[in-house]
Amino acid sequence: MDSEQKYSLQEFEKRLKNNDFPFEGITESGSAQFKFLKPSCYAGTAIHAGNRIRQELRDAVAVDPLDQYREEDPGTEKFIQHFPIQIIALDSRFEYDLNRSSDRAVYLTPDMAWGLTVWNCPLTAAEINTSLAKHHEFHRLMDMVTDFLVQQNNRAFIFDVHSYCYQREQRAPWYVDNKPVINLGTEAINQAIFGRSIKIFLDRLKEISVDGRLISVRENDVFKGGYLARRLCARNHDQLAVFAIEFKKIFMDEWSGEFYPAIFNDLVEKFSQAVSVFTNELESKPEK
Secondary structure (H helix, E strand, O other), X not given: OOOOOEEOHHHHHHXXXXXXXXXXXXXXXXXXXXXXXXXXXXXXXXXXXXXXXXXXXHHHXXXXXXXXXXXXXXXXXXXXXXXXXXXXXXEOOOXXXXXXXXXXXXXXXXXXXXXXXXXXXXXXXXXXXXXXXXXXHXXXXXXXXXXXXXXXXXXXXXXXXEEEOOOOOOOOOOOOOOOOOEEEEOOOOOHHHHHHHHHHHHHHHOOOEEOOEEOOEEEOOOOOOOHHXXXXXXXXXXXXXXXXXEEEOOOEOOOOOOEOHHHHHXXXXXXXXXXXXXXXXXXXXXXX
């Protein structure tokens, strides 16, 4: 397989319809990398993992690289690296934010970007439209992915993986700070149909320990799910659950960008195990 092969959305859709697996590549405009290793009832996304800002915009960027890095979700693609279906965004949320609707996707003013000034001069309409075209391409890709999942399965799941900053107020150790290590956003999900699945997954997450400590797990606490989860669940309300997962950045120093590999790798491995147990349970006792 060629991970650098470009696919138009039409070519991508044709591969899906023909069940032509495995295949991987990137979208035509480069908004995302994807891997379809085998058909499945679930997929993983890392829509804020990317750090790129396209060349023609770089001179206009005002945001400090460390501020940019802190507000992105570095490393989140690793949490889905063993998933049978993986969609990874390649561009920075500071170029366009895939977890916001198109009218809010480009951070034009500081109030849209945590008080940060992103651009040192106003973007032109053409520059904004190029970014929004990539935003549109990504969401069309996700429409095709979810349509495939629900057509192949009675119930389908997307694990929408993010990370969040917790040290803005104080720089306390992660196990002292009261915010959850994993927050599961489920507000957009049809609870009547997927309530049992939500409980099972929460139970599996609550079994995770990192560095010898059981982690804290909560539902709809610091986040309830963003635009991607709301949009996809609305399109397939009775057949699709999008788990909006936020990892507390216990695996890095938010302010310097330093990674803690031991903690990161441990959390990635334990999360992968929890997903594996959860999906195996679903296959043995599927939702009715």
